[in-house]
Amino acid sequence: MRDLDVDALSRRYGPMVLRRCRRLLGDEEEALDACQDVFLRVIERRTRLHGEYPSSLLYRIATNVCLNRLRDRRRNPVTRDETVLYEIARAGEPGGLSEARLLLERLFGRHPESSRTMAVLHYVDGLTLEEVAAETGMSVSGVRKRLRGLRASLTEIIG
Amino acid sequence: MKRNIPDLVLERYRLNELPERSARAVELMMADDPAIRERLDALAASDAEIQEQYPPSVFVHDRPAPSRRLAIRVAAAGGFALAALLLFVALPRTSPPPPDTERVKGTIGGRPSLALYRRTDTGSERLADGAVARPGDLLRVGYASAGRPYGLILSIDGRGAVTLHLPPSGDRAVPLTPGKMVLLDAAYELDEAPRVERFYFVTAREPFAAEPVVSAARRAAQGTVPDALPLPPGLEQVTFAIQKEARR
Numbered sequence: 001m002r003d004l005d006v007d008a009l010s011r012r013y014g015p016m017v018l019r020r021c022r023r024l025l026g027d028e029e030e031a032l033d034a035c036q037d038v039f040l041r042v043i044e045r046r047t048r049l050h051g052e053y054p055s056s057l058l059y060r061i062a063t064n065v066c067l068n069r070l071r072d073r074r075r076n077p078v079t080r081d082e083t084v085l086y087e088i089a090r091a092g093e094p095g096g097l098s099e100a101r102l103l104l105e106r107l108f109g110r111h112p113e114s115s116r117t118m119a120v121l122h123y124v125d126g127l128t129l130e131e132v133a134a135e136t137g138m139s140v141s142g143v144r145k146r147l148r149g150l151r152a153s154l155t156e157i158i159g
Numbered sequence: 160m161k162r163n164i165p166d167l168v169l170e171r172y173r174l175n176e177l178p179e180r181s182a183r184a185v186e187l188m189m190a191d192d193p194a195i196r197e198r199l200d201a202l203a204a205s206d207a208e209i210q211e212q213y214p215p216s217v218f219v220h221d222r223p224a225p226s227r228r229l230a231i232r233v234a235a236a237g238g239f240a241l242a243a244l245l246l247f248v249a250l251p252r253t254s255p256p257p258p259d260t261e262r263v264k265g266t267i268g269g270r271p272s273l274a275l276y277r278r279t280d281t282g283s284e285r286l287a288d289g290a291v292a293r294p295g296d297l298l299r300v301g302y303a304s305a306g307r308p309y310g311l312i313l314s315i316d317g318r319g320a321v322t323l324h325l326p327p328s329g330d331r332a333v334p335l336t337p338g339k340m341v342l343l344d345a346a347y348e349l350d351e352a353p354r355v356e357r358f359y360f361v362t363a364r365e366p367f368a369a370e371p372v373v374s375a376a377r378r379a380a381q382g383t384v385p386d387a388l389p390l391p392p393g394l395e396q397v398t399f400a401i402q403k404e405a406r407r
Contacts, residue, residue: 125166137344146350
């Protein structure tokens, strides 16, 4: 197994990861903590770096880590930090905040972590379905199906 | 309408980790849109600011919070779990999955066949037709073409959703790799759709369009998951079903 030079990775990619975490979390201290979680995950899954660009993997892991932290924040009555998630929930929909909240429940309750990441990459970051598929290693149809599932959850709730 | 380039694309461009074609596209857009150059300059300035403010080690092991000490948490990562993960992701894209003693069905002269593999704690397991799987299970689809040169794979879930797995996009059946069991590139995470999900491997000796097959699947999927698709002449199919168990 190839040794992983985490220090070299952090030198090259640390600023990018921190920017990602800053944007999603909006808190410097928590963004730094999230960065540590990101590189920890890389160490735990180090051979996944084979065959794909580290930037892509790190960006995706950072998104996952930050979404989990945002989920944890939701247990407290703090709404300022949920802006990103409401962007997802409202994307392309005429509905308002109530629908967004309902969709968030689905996002965090019934759908896998990877679906939430796909939603952020597509609805918040503006990646095309093809780009999301390339980033996540899934097929375009698979990504489309996941996003359709998320939207179907909302439709199911609001009728 | 001009498309705004996502941050991720610009980050990867700066790191020289974009595929060449995408990098050329960024450069073409940059020639017409000075704002893209400004965003790249802002990323460079941000890099400098972060590197000045923090040593690289802050991202991995200089943070003081005890609960986040990297060394402790790495040590806590189970060797078996890591090995299992590596086994699964290391499966070559076009070679037979484990176990290596398994005979591969569907050799030339026989019938084409489908297989599903599920990630487990110790690697992966081949599922039997009709096996129970749960939402969140990570699956890979494989096929043996039995000499059929063209094919596609789609599935219908318990909600009637039709998903094309091979090819992942496009409107034609693809040339099949002959002989051995071939795994599709992308893994497939099982969702919450109820009851059953059936996979259909449609093959032919001549090239064929995907659309009539997908349309037939959509018509057949009205309220049910059919055992077989009503296919145009000249096409044959094999299927593979998994039973869905509710998330625990």
